[in-house]
Amino acid sequence: MRYACLRVGRRYAFLELVMDYLYFPGCTLYTKAKNFDQTARNCSLLLGFELKELKNWTCCGATFPLATDNIMALLPPSRILATAREEGTVLTTLCAVCFNVIKRTNRLIQGDGEKRDKINNFIEKNYQGDLQILHYLEILKQDIGFPQLREKVKKPLEGLLAAPYYGCMLLRPFKEMGFDDKEKPTLFEEFLEALGAKAIEFPYKIECCGSFQSVGSPDVATECAYKILGSAIQNGAEAMVSTCPMCTFNIDHKQSDIKQKHLDFKPIPVFYFTQLLGIAMGLDYRTLGFEQNAVDPLPLLSEKGFL
Amino acid sequence: MKRLGVFICHCGVNIAGTVDVKSVAEKIGKIEDVAHSTDYIYMCSEPGQQIVREAIRDQGLDGVVVACCSPSMHENTFRKAVKSQGMNPYLCEIANIREQCSWVHQKEKEEATRKAEEIIQATLEKVRRNEQLEAIAVAINRRVLVIGGGIAGITASLDLAEGGYEVILLEREAALGGHMAQLSRTFPDLDPAFNGLLSKTLEVEGHPKIQLYCYSELEEVKGYVGNFELVIRKKATSVAGEKCTGCGVCIENCPVEYVSEFERGMGMRKAIDLLYPSSVPNKPVIDREHCRHFIDGTCHRCEEVCPEKAIHFEQEDERILDKVGAIVVATGYDLYPKEQLGEYGYGEIPDVIDGLAFERMLSPDGPTKGKILRPSDRKVPKEMVFIQCVASRDPDRYMPYCSRICCMYTAKHAKIYKEQVPDGQPYIFYMDIRSDCKGYEEFLQKTIEEKGLLYLRGRVSRVFQDDGRVRILGVDTLTGKMVEVAADMVVLATAIVPSHGVKDLAAKLRATVDRHGFLTEAHIKLYPVESSTKGIYLAGCGQSPKDISDTVSQASATASKIQALLSTDKLLQDPLIAFVDEGICSGCGICVEICPYEAREMDPRHGISIVHSALCQGCGACIASCPNNACELRNTSANQVFRILDTFV
Numbered sequence: 001m002r003y004a005c006l007r008v009g010r011r012y013a014f015l016e017l018v019m020d021y022l023y024f025p026g027c028t029l030y031t032k033a034k035n036f037d038q039t040a041r042n043c044s045l046l047l048g049f050e051l052k053e054l055k056n057w058t059c060c061g062a063t064f065p066l067a068t069d070n071i072m073a074l075l076p077p078s079r080i081l082a083t084a085r086e087e088g089t090v091l092t093t094l095c096a097v098c099f100n101v102i103k104r105t106n107r108l109i110q111g112d113g114e115k116r117d118k119i120n121n122f123i124e125k126n127y128q129g130d131l132q133i134l135h136y137l138e139i140l141k142q143d144i145g146f147p148q149l150r151e152k153v154k155k156p157l158e159g160l161l162a163a164p165y166y167g168c169m170l171l172r173p174f175k176e177m178g179f180d181d182k183e184k185p186t187l188f189e190e191f192l193e194a195l196g197a198k199a200i201e202f203p204y205k206i207e208c209c210g211s212f213q214s215v216g217s218p219d220v221a222t223e224c225a226y227k228i229l230g231s232a233i234q235n236g237a238e239a240m241v242s243t244c245p246m247c248t249f250n251i252d253h254k255q256s257d258i259k260q261k262h263l264d265f266k267p268i269p270v271f272y273f274t275q276l277l278g279i280a281m282g283l284d285y286r287t288l289g290f291e292q293n294a295v296d297p298l299p300l301l302s303e304k305g306f307l
Numbered sequence: 308m309k310r311l312g313v314f315i316c317h318c319g320v321n322i323a324g325t326v327d328v329k330s331v332a333e334k335i336g337k338i339e340d341v342a343h344s345t346d347y348i349y350m351c352s353e354p355g356q357q358i359v360r361e362a363i364r365d366q367g368l369d370g371v372v373v374a375c376c377s378p379s380m381h382e383n384t385f386r387k388a389v390k391s392q393g394m395n396p397y398l399c400e401i402a403n404i405r406e407q408c409s410w411v412h413q414k415e416k417e418e419a420t421r422k423a424e425e426i427i428q429a430t431l432e433k434v435r436r437n438e439q440l441e442a443i444a445v446a447i448n449r450r451v452l453v454i455g456g457g458i459a460g461i462t463a464s465l466d467l468a469e470g471g472y473e474v475i476l477l478e479r480e481a482a483l484g485g486h487m488a489q490l491s492r493t494f495p496d497l498d499p500a501f502n503g504l505l506s507k508t509l510e511v512e513g514h515p516k517i518q519l520y521c522y523s524e525l526e527e528v529k530g531y532v533g534n535f536e537l538v539i540r541k542k543a544t545s546v547a548g549e550k551c552t553g554c555g556v557c558i559e560n561c562p563v564e565y566v567s568e569f570e571r572g573m574g575m576r577k578a579i580d581l582l583y584p585s586s587v588p589n590k591p592v593i594d595r596e597h598c599r600h601f602i603d604g605t606c607h608r609c610e611e612v613c614p615e616k617a618i619h620f621e622q623e624d625e626r627i628l629d630k631v632g633a634i635v636v637a638t639g640y641d642l643y644p645k646e647q648l649g650e651y652g653y654g655e656i657p658d659v660i661d662g663l664a665f666e667r668m669l670s671p672d673g674p675t676k677g678k679i680l681r682p683s684d685r686k687v688p689k690e691m692v693f694i695q696c697v698a699s700r701d702p703d704r705y706m707p708y709c710s711r712i713c714c715m716y717t718a719k720h721a722k723i724y725k726e727q728v729p730d731g732q733p734y735i736f737y738m739d740i741r742s743d744c745k746g747y748e749e750f751l752q753k754t755i756e757e758k759g760l761l762y763l764r765g766r767v768s769r770v771f772q773d774d775g776r777v778r779i780l781g782v783d784t785l786t787g788k789m790v791e792v793a794a795d796m797v798v799l800a801t802a803i804v805p806s807h808g809v810k811d812l813a814a815k816l817r818a819t820v821d822r823h824g825f826l827t828e829a830h831i832k833l834y835p836v837e838s839s840t841k842g843i844y845l846a847g848c849g850q851s852p853k854d855i856s857d858t859v860s861q862a863s864a865t866a867s868k869i870q871a872l873l874s875t876d877k878l879l880q881d882p883l884i885a886f887v888d889e890g891i892c893s894g895c896g897i898c899v900e901i902c903p904y905e906a907r908e909m910d911p912r913h914g915i916s917i918v919h920s921a922l923c924q925g926c927g928a929c930i931a932s933c934p935n936n937a938c939e940l941r942n943t944s945a946n947q948v949f950r951i952l953d954t955f956v
Binding site for chain 2: 181182183184203207231234
């Protein structure tokens with residue numbers, strides 16, 4: 001039997017671990033989104049599993065090549081997959097972009113024999129595409145179960161009006177990702193309801209955040225973010241919940257830009273879903289990395305009495 | 308020894324471009340019993356046929372092989388040609404060296420030449436042992452069944468009845484008219500659809516040659532061209548047709564109201580009601596699923612108020628047996644089911660409706676009495692979005708084909724909208740505009756210029772409700788810009804799909820449907836109104852999407868084809884059918900079980916199986932299943948087949 005030691009509230013707790021998940025963090029989770037990574041790891045210990053970090057991992061490539069003849073861009077995710085397969089059969093990620101790239105590459109290796117051979121020749125491995133790629137939310141739903149999660153919640157987030165923002169990477173392309181219903185996904189909402197929060201329905205929940213446009217044409221990305229946030233706020237949201245460091249950058253860090261352009265805009269905090277999970281599971285708010293959030297969520301949290 | 312003739316066709320370069328026809332003719336000519344072997348550029352042409360005729364006469368041939376295209380193209384041509392010289396037509400056979408040889412081996416000329424030789428030699432083997440046969444004459448029933456009482460079925464029925472043939476017209480709904488009864492005005496002339504239809508339906512109702520069965524379905528069909536036996540199920544309407552005067556008192560008094568399918572969910576109907584006001588026949592029907600009398604027996608309002616005592620709750624379904632010689636399938640269309648159109652918010656957002664619902668809205672007798680009011684709050688929409696090609700031309704997710712009517716009816720919708728709401732703005736998302744019939748392009752251009760319609764070339768990615776309006780995200784590919792429109796109402800031009808239940812009907816009729824469920828024609832260009840099953844004819848949208856004028860043209864074409872079929876009282880059938888060697892048959896009856904045409908039967912007196920020559924289609928199922936080899940197919944005997952195989956292996 002294995003145990004982990006973790007500070008929960010004011011005490012240290014010994015937690016029994018039932019299983020491991022092979023975990024690919026991705027670059028952002030080591031830099032700008034450390035709070036995402038750390039909270040996910042801590043929460044999983046509370047839920048009885050450990051995120052076992054993949055050895056020698058590299059950047060996933062950050063985009064899936066749309067050109068059919070571009071093998072080069074598929075090599076980093078392929079190498080990650082091949083290494084992971086040597087260590088296990090399931091690979092999990094948190095970042096929606098990494099999840100998208102890795103899952104689609106895996107699917108491609110599985111289905112396209114010719115590309116599979118080419119890629120394997122390049123990376124000098126023999127990977128057949130037989131890994132199962134799971135997002136952290138999928139583990140929560142399938143392996144833990146939302147009803148069970150609800151039972152484990154120590155501090156239900158009662159009264160919190162949270163807008164689940166899927167973005168596009170979790171869902172699209174629908175056929176390849178198969179994450180949830182293509183037009184009306186509900187997995188994220190179910191998760192929030194399990195924590196006791198109220199999920200706000202808003203029409204922009206699956207629209208694109210502007211993604212890398214924030215580098216080349218920042219105005220475009222700001223406008224996208226304004227539309228998404230504005231719609232959520234109008235529908236009653238007090239906070240946004242995200243699964244993606246890219247989205248978070250656009251809808252959280254860009255709020256100061258939005259404020260300059262749209263004077264009546266009132267910023268709202270943007271959480272990683274694991275941060276909310278952490279609060280609900282009773283983790284000390286000082287360990288949840290809120291200092292990395294652009295819009296400070298502490299006033300809202302204290303107003304709601306979650307601290 | 309027989310004297311055989313071989314005639315090899317070049318088919319221009321179709322065959323001669325790949326097969327060395329000269330050398331084949333020469334080689335075949337050396338075979339012992341081949342008295343004549345020659346080639347010609349177009350054997351099916353008049354001079355080509357003359358070559359065949361002369362050779363038969365001059366050489367005294369008693370068997371002919373024509374090596375050319377598929378027998379379905381010209382077998383008949385050459386059989387007629389040999390018959391004119393007194394030769395039995397069944398001694399003439401086609402060796403297919405085009406579709407099965409030259410076309411598929413264009414890059415392997417030598418191999419193709421060798422294969423053509425073998426095909427001809429094999430066909431010679433068949434001809435050597437062919438019997439002289441006579442066509443079988445079958446008595447024909449000169450009545451016609453028309454399935455579907457929309458504009459296609461109505462037109463075909465009237466044409467046939469005017470031609471003097473008796474017609475049985477079958478309609479699933481309670482009244483005639485089909486989808487045309489739901490339309491407001493038709494393009495390109497903007498005529499009221501209903502008036503035109505009404506005159507036709509009344510003509511059908513009063514026609515002495517047309518037997519009309521509404522609220523009825525075809526339950527069973529047996530037989531073959533010229534002699535179909537039908538079982539029609541006339542569903543109980545619970546209203547005695549002969550007593551009912553159509554006064555409508557029962558409808559006024561019925562307490563049960565539910566959403567009407569005819570009004571596309573926008574209006575209500577009663578449990579006893581007409582399909583639509585002034586329908587033909589103008590007699591109400593009780594819907595037993597909704598009528599309280601049939602649910603719990605608590606209500607007898609209609610029975611009490613009917614002055615004619617025409618309500619008969621105890622009425623039962625009726626099974627009617629009848630016989631016809633030909634069948635027209637005019638089953639029409641449905642619109643693509645809304646449950647599967649998530650990205651357009653269809654079925655979820657009340658102000659997103661389909662084209663037929665908008666037609667109902669524009670109809671003077673419709674749920675809004677012809678006024679354009681959005682369903683959610685009955686306000687006049689100031690900004691309207693029309694989306695074309697919804698679920699059409701989208702092979703990845705929906706239907707790959709073009710539904711053909713949407714471009715025109717959307718322009719018509721936008722025009723009528725602009726006339727009714729002059730300060731409103733219609734936006735139309737389109738892929739291409741297809742306006743290829745008489746007067747269509749002119750109608751369209753005139754409408755765009757006069758009414759200031761805004762056409763946006765591009766697709767819509769999402770439709771959602773926000774802030775009480777319907778937001779449409781799309782792209783205008785001509786400017787390359789994303790477009791976002793906040794509209795009051797959206798009309799989707801959804802794809803045409805075959806009417807529900809067509810697959811079952813087609814199976815009963817032994818007719819084929821394509822992968823989308825549209826009935827398949829015998830040949831897309833040459834036999835467009837015949838199905839691949841003899842005696843079954845097609846009309847209207849059941850075959851492919853088409854507008855009213857095309858539907859009417861096709862229905863008339865179908866009617867005239869049937870009139871030609873029924874113009875004689877005997878039908879000649881191919882004699883290439885099964886026969887039984889009475890000395891071998893043990894009477895096991897396996898063939899009776901296996902025959903798909905019910906052409907095999909046991910003869911109880913002799914204890915053997917017999918063949919009904921009029922029913923047998925020569926499929927060969929009984930021959931393959933006979934354990935004693937007691938049956939054979941005329942001119943495809945086991946002996947012939949083995950010799951043909953010998954040639955190839």
